[in-house]
Amino acid sequence: MRISVDLDRCTGHGRCYTLAPEVYEPDDEGYCVILAADVPVELADKARLGARNCPEDAITVHEDASAG
């Protein structure tokens, strides 16, 4: 699984890094930074949870892309 964030859409709500700090973190302005685009299997649910809770629909989960 791979994840990506569209920084033109992210406005810094911070739902992703609050719910899934293992996968996402805030930058100095509070916008989304993805810790590792290739998500290990054990964090896949967390990655999805963060993406599904983004109020701006800024995070895309690419289910088919295999980890690293």
Add this chain to the structure above:
Amino acid sequence: MAANANPQAIYKLMRDNVPVMEDTSTGVPSTVVALHADIWALLHDPKVFSSSYDAVHIGQIRPLIPLQIDPPRHAIYRRLLDPLFAPRRVAPLEARTRALVTELIDAVVDDGACNFHAAVAEPLPSTVFLQLLGLPLARRDEFIALKDGIIRPPATTPDERTAMVNETGAEIYAALEEVVAARAEQREDDFVSAFLDAEVDGRQLSHEEVIDICYLFFLAGLDTVTASLDCMLAFLARHPEHRRRLVEDPEVIPHAVEELLRWETPVAGVARITAEATELSGCPIPAHQPVMVMLGSANTDERSWPAADEVDFDREVNKHLAFGGGVHRCLGSHLARMELRVVLEEWHARVPEYRLADGTELAYSQGLRQIDHLPLVW
């Protein structure tokens, strides 16, 4: 007043019957928007649904920064202001916020009763915010009266409201000028001092820009968390099963904060103005029309939410718009969330069993849903 206490039922009537409604009751026609899909779309279309100076008059003589600046200029101010309220800057404030909450609870815990609004909901966020901004805490009550004069003027006609709001606005400008002049002489560790040395676009912020940021902060920082705390405690006092959950499982509190923000939506609506003629859900809206964006209705729209009218702290997906959405997402949302969480944690640890005093009828103010008299007993 009943409508303000249970706005969710009114929102549903609006969505089902007049999802895009022309309101002519105030003299200036405006459009009220109730559907989540329309609201999400317009919040993300700032070219048509502008947040410029004319969207709302709250005593200001120039556009408020950054709320009333449209893209692309908006971004230069957010780049300056976002870091001040980012999670990394908010986290270190948690310890002193918790100490302050503890002090406020200490003052009432043995009484078995308090007006929660006066005891906690008003003093906590205003103290935190005045310290951050750099306004003198000794004048807190005066400042709170000024922001109420803008947000809840006791006016009976639109003209009277305009006159009152402008007069109060002039007093706020005077208070801010005083503080900015003092910081120009001597910097302190506060936002006003930081603004005086701040740069945007490779130049220093002008005096007017500093004032225009502070004016917005003054109104936003002194009201919204207070209203949110009022709404949350009022809900929990009337819903013992939800309250008990917070007591028994404090880890659910961050989720409860989100769900209560969704359900109560303390900032019930935000204002926009159309830059050109447009339409929503097939309803035409003329150019230069004020638009009231009912965030509370978006957050309870059964077309977009499963079990929209259930307050469920275990909701797995919660993309509420209580802090707005798009480029004007509430600048203070991270600070607000921290304060709300800390109050719910400390209050329920110290006062696990409480209810509304017998015979209480809660009066919520309109727009920003504050409850001046929130008598709890335990």
